[in-house]
Amino acid sequence: xxxxxxxxxxxxxxxxxxxxxxxxxxxxxxxxxxxxxxxxxxxxxxxxxxxxxxxxxxxxxxxxxxxxxxxxxxxxxxxxxxxxxxxxxxxxxxxxxxxxxxxxxxxxxxxxxxxxxxxxxxxxxxxxxxxxxxxxxxxxxxxxxxxxxxxxxxxxxxxxxxxxxxxxxxxxxxxxxxxxxxxxxxxxxxxxxxxxxxxxxxxxxxxxxxxxxxxxxxxxxxxxxxxxxxxxxxxxxxxxxxxxxxxxxxxxxxxxxxxxxxxxxxxxx
Numbered sequence: 311x312x313x314x315x316x317x318x319x320x321x322x323x324x325x326x327x328x329x330x331x332x333x334x335x336x337x338x339x340x341x342x343x344x345x346x347x348x349x350x351x352x353x354x355x356x357x358x359x360x361x362x363x364x365x366x367x368x369x370x371x372x373x374x375x376x377x378x379x380x381x382x383x384x385x386x387x388x389x390x391x392x393x394x395x396x397x398x399x400x401x402x403x404x405x406x407x408x409x410x411x412x413x414x415x416x417x418x419x420x421x422x423x424x425x426x427x428x429x430x431x432x433x434x435x436x437x438x439x440x441x442x443x444x445x446x447x448x449x450x451x452x453x454x455x456x457x458x459x460x461x462x463x464x465x466x467x468x469x470x471x472x473x474x475x476x477x478x479x480x481x482x483x484x485x486x487x488x489x490x491x492x493x494x495x496x497x498x499x500x501x502x503x504x505x506x507x508x509x510x511x512x513x514x515x516x517x518x519x520x521x522x523x524x525x526x527x528x529x530x531x532x533x534x535x536x537x538x539x540x541x542x543x544x545x546x547x548x549x550x551x552x553x554x555x556x557x558x559x560x561x562x563x564x565x566x567x568x569x570x571x572x573x574x575x576x577x578x579x
Contacts, residue, residue: 322375326385330357334510348488354387369408377403413512415477418505423467434496457482480504
C-alpha cells in the first residue's frame with residue numbers, strides 16, 4: 311500500500327505527528343522522578359492524527375487499520391525485550407485485541423480513599439508494612455499491598471471498575487516502577503506525576519452547540535501511543551471519551567467531548 315493511501319478497513323487513515331510533544335514526559339522534575347523509578351528511557355509517547363468519524367462498535371477495525379497503516383508501520387516505536395532499545399513496528403500486525411478503557415475520573419480526589427483508609431498518613435507518608443513478595447515485586451508498604459495483593463484487607467477500597475480506569479492504571483504503573491525502582495516514602499510525587507501525564511494525554515475539548523454541524527463533523531482526532539517496557543503485563547487498549555459534562559450544563563447549551571484514543575502498552579518489568 312502506498313504511503314498516504316487509505317486502508318482497506320473502513321477508509322481509516324492516520325498521519326504521524328512528530329511535531330506533537332508531551333511536556334509531562336520531558337520536564338526536568340518528571341525526568342528526575344522517572345529516573346528514580348527506573349522508567350527513564352523506557353516510556354514513550356507518540357501522536358498520530360485521524361480525521362474520520364469514529365464508531366465505538368468498530369473499534370477492532372479502527373485499531374487494526376491503525377497497525378496496518380503505511381504511515382504507522384515505519385514510525386510507531388516499540389521497546390525491544392532483547393536489546394532494550396526502541397525499534398519501529400516495521401511490519402503489519404496480524405491480530406489485535408481492543409479494550410475500552412474508561413476515563414470517567416476527572417479529579418485526583420479519586421485517590422482520597424488512600425488517606426481515609428490509613429494507607430497514607432495525613433502528612434503524606436506511605437504506611438509501611440512487613441516485607442512480602444507478589445512476584446516479581448517486593449511489597450514493603452500498604453500502597454503496593456492495596457495495588458497488588460487481591461486478598462489483602464483493603465484491596466476492595468478500589469472496585470474492579472475503579473481499577474480499570476485509565477487514571478488508576480497510570481497511577482499503578484508509576485507506583486510499581488521498573489526493575490531498579492527506588493520507591494517513594496511519600497505519596498505526592500506519584501500523585502503529581504500521574505496528574506501531569508494524565509492531563510497531557512487525555513484532553514477535553516468543549517464545542518458549543520451553536521457551531522455549525524459541518525464544522526463539528528470535521529473535528530480532529532488524535533491517537534496517542536504510550537509504550538513502556540517496565541511492567542510484566544502487556545495489554546493494548548483503546549480509550550474512547552464520549553460523555554458530556556453535566557456539571558457545566560448551566561453555562562453552555564451543549565458540550566461535546568471530541569473523541570480521543572489512546573493505545574497503551576504497559577509492560578511491568
